[in-house]
Amino acid sequence: MTFFTIKKYKEILRISLPLVLSMGATTVMEFTDRVFLGQYSLDALAASLPAGITSFLFTSFFMGTAGYVNVFIAQYTGADDSKGVGATLWQGIYFSMISAAVMALIALAAVRLFAFIGHLPEIQQLEVTYFRILCSGTGISILGTTLSCFYSGRGLTRNVMLVTSLGTLFNIPLDYAIINGAWGFPELGIRGAALATVMAWTLITGVFMFLIFNKKYNERYHVWDARKFNPKLFLRLMKFGIPGGIQFFLDILAFAFFILIVGRLGKQELAITNIVMSINSLSYMPMFGFSIGVSSLVGRAMGGEKPDQAVIAGNATAHIALSYVFCLILLFVFFPVPLIKVFLSADLAPADLKNILEMGTILLRFVAVYLFFDSINVIYMGVLKGAGDSRFIMWSMGVAAVFFLFIPVWVGIIYFEMGLYYAWTCITVYLFMLCLMIFTRFYKGKWQTIRMIQQERRLLP
Template structure:
């Protein structure tokens, strides 16, 4: 009996889709997200200590900026699925062309995002926040918008490594950005050393620098001779109509889904902010804490998408299903551990955000609301883990339209309309929006879980069918921690032998 239990444990950790592989691919991505979390968390702490007004302004402006970035990032990041499926199918010479289509997409995206910075007055004038806070929001939003292109470009370039399962490179590059951002953030906000005291403007400039560093480092790492030989990373720079069409076909729903999800969260923050400055400050603090749980699980979301994409590209979807189930368990374990901490000891965590110029008595209303809000976060974080992992699996196979429509309908019917009615029409307090947020997460977890279990994603693909084996013989597989390169999957051309259809054909048959 003991030997049987040992064998089961060993089996659960080994092989494609086991815990070992999920962690090998996922831990570097989780660490990458933790580096983003550290940047945001320290940024919020610095701004909280600077003044209550700056922390009240930072989250609405930051979320509004990321709301627009999210659409273009959602499209661009889908390059990782193309890279994963080409890798799984053994068609490594197409990886460079897929990456370049994402790079070409970044150029108009940057122009649009920089132009949106001019609309800050209109966006935050509607918010109903105090005039002093609106002025800070506009300044922060404009700086973030001008540098937003770096965030999109960096996410696309990272796909070259993440799509092949080589996630350690992504981790190291993102940590380099963090090491630049955190001290620069402190110096620019408070005016340390040669830098002037810029407050929230300094936080914006530090954020832009922190996102620019990874883009530069990825370019230096990717465009090398070795990668040209294996992946045509230099010679495939021309627009490829077939890949670009498919990237728009499958990536646009992903971008719309990301945008709508962020819109629902942005609407949530703006509506709660209309209840009062204390409510807005408490919400901003709690949402900043929520990123400590949410962003690392985004790493599992990306890892699941990669592993499912590679398994589907190789015609072995069961390996992707196994990886998804294991990733979901790991995500819930992480979220549950943080939830216990927040429910058991909320006050010490909240006091990290207390402004230096506020007394305990002045901060007490924010603290009391924060304790209640943290209980909501502890509850819906478990659901968030399932939402992220299951949606990542569906997107990795190409089921992006379903994900998009689910997010669209849920955002409107479960989040936006109930929020407006509860706060603006019925005049309910801050607990009503947080209850609605919990229900929103529960609906998404249920719908995505059912879709995944029904298994329609198993016969989808986003890449074109390989009509020739020419040019693929002798090309080594991905040598990263994923172990899902050609060495672990069927060899070159395996994708065309698999009983699968493209996701586009799947949709047309339905």
Template sequence: MIAGWLKERWEGTCGCAEVLRVGAPLMISMGSTTLMQFTDRIFLGWHDVSELAAAVPGGLVSFLLVSFFMGAASCVGVLVAQYHGACRPERVGPALWAGVWFSIAAGILLAALAETGAPLFRLAGHPASVQGLEADYFRILTLGGGWIVLATALSGYFSGLGRTVHVMAVNLLGAAANIPLDYALIFGRLGAPELGIEGAAIATVLGSVLSCLLFGLLLLAPEAQTRHRVRSSWRFDADMLARLLRVGLPAGVQFFLDIMAITGFALLLGRMGLVALSATNIAFSINGLTYLPVIGLSIAVSVLVGRSQGQQRPDLARRATFNALFLALVWMVGVGLLFVLAPGPLLDLFQSASQKVAPQDGGASFADIREMGIVLLRYVALYSLADAVSIVFFGALKGAGDTRFVMLVMLAASVCVLILPAWWLVEQGLGGIHGPWLCLSAYICFLAACFGLRFRHGAWMKRRLIEAAPGKNCHT
């Protein structure tokens, strides 16, 4: 009976096999991103523990600004998937170019905001030795943020068509280039200057530039023009940009609010001292091993739901979503067990040689950081299953274009469930490290419940993002 159930779930349109065909390359892509960030943090921990403490807050605040534009640009994939499902290939090129023009405007705005980080880090009250490093990291990442947005928009063409192997290849090459760049620019090796945390930021931006160039080369393929009119659709199309913004702006606000909540959480933990900040940063870095591959499945769900909506087949959208949820839960159980049973070796990867013999300046010994990190990884294991539910149902709602609801839920949850309660607990000195992390767990569970109930209710099935289909079957 179990074998039959698994076979039925595995086979057919939008079965687990197809979800993995679309999602596995994206999971590998996200895994490469995780590896890149993981290596980046390890190198910074070896170079200077203050740089490790600065990397997550500085990176999160920069990503907070970039996230709004990334969230909007990611909806290029939703439009492409729906046009593909509705047999409107000639509309794919204009959808892609709407994302390109949006990305150019985003890059200009982000560059103008690159010097705004220092006042925020002073306001956060982090240790003086960390504030300047946070501001340097933020400035460089924000100056280059437009490249990240553009890479997101360009990848939407391939992911929306279900060609996720292309996205995987580009991301793997970008991650492969980033690691030696990190090593050279952080430590001053291979003929490069020793730039520390600034070198890490430069390497990240260069990785995004490389990704954009590689996507551009792939778009030179003949089919991109003959079938999807990519090169001839470069002129500004106000109607297509309006369609992108209609679904993309709420998605951008949602992504912004999510990153804002996590950024605010990290900034609040910084008020508890260098040990709490460093332990939280390491736990977040390891947590990437959990959720980034599931985000790959979430993107696959957006593609399959978008395609199914274009075909006016909500039954297939439901099947894709629940099969992706099954796969995500299997993954989360395995990784959660790793965090519970073997947290020590993961945490030890962040220990430098100097920390093995003496505490760093400011009294933050790695032994203290490690002890607290073990506790925090148990929290990660605790909320990981709810995180899977939240991420997969978010992808499904996004693929259907139901982004306004997601935005409103995220606004309520980030302010009322995470930031305000965590701030009050930190200010009152209640619960130690457990209070804020319990708030984070409640936040993730709240999102999972809201997104799951919304999907079950079915309001997303009535969403229409694109023009009426011509009614012919164009799929090969």
């Protein structure tokens, strides 16, 4: 191991670890949300993940597209072009405004949407309530994501961690209070969980706005002077960002489709799948932090015309991320019962408890198997994204999802009644095939020839 490699590991940890902790804070917020709802009502828990992931499904396209502001800012930083930073940030802000309007319209279709999905009527009612509130506040979350790119794209990820952690610390006690009616707050159940989440998003976004729009950053990055809408720059951002948004949408669609189909098997199967997926988020969201970090590193390397540095950053990030995943695999294999019990009410019937624990233990072993493949997907997708190879990610995600998840799960569950474990086998195969495609693309190196900002810089005022 060379000194340079050790230095690279340190750089990756410096940039990625705050993002991992930031994503971890988001995971803790979602995790405690599920815990409080599980202790409040099994129906509320069963409704929260389908409604939450369906809301995030629609959000994901806008979130993935807005997230490409991170890559543009990273490449401008690598090219030492500070004017491009402020101009790109504002195009992302305009896109966030469009996103907010579209998500508000989607919220109006909640009743028909969940009637089509076909869960039990009492679950549907809770799903509609949760979905509408989250969709109505999603524009604030997308704006917060866009503003955070001002820091993450320049490698100042500690700021993102601190602001996100502040939102989490605000959310957790508020979540408990307005779900259960504690400390003088009204008892709002699943409605309270959604409201607490939107309030946390609002706080995070407000703090980012306060920190970014000041005289110092305006002089250096034109964060206020560059507020004019730039059609050519906006379209260039969309050219790379929209495939990234579609890829993120397909990623969430795969899991949303999976969860919604499992919901047809029964309330208990849906509840245990929700629990295991919530536990699985302990790995996915931190991996997403590593992915954003490596995208930033790769973007700066590509902007500075150093593709060899991008390769080193990608491989070194994978080494660190897989070490974390290995620890989680051991946890899921050897300590499944304590993890599952955290979500369960104390007054659950002994027969139901036994059945849920047995199913949950088996499902966590599925998670332990596919975590390795999923981690490689997330890290090397971050590399390809940082280089601007968003179209390949989009097409590979679409092919893998259709042929290895959507069709097999739909046919197996709807027509042949294959059951819960068959569905989880399908999602494991899907992640393996996606892993194969993404890593092959990285290994062949075609992504190293993509240039994003050389053309883009001519579009700036």
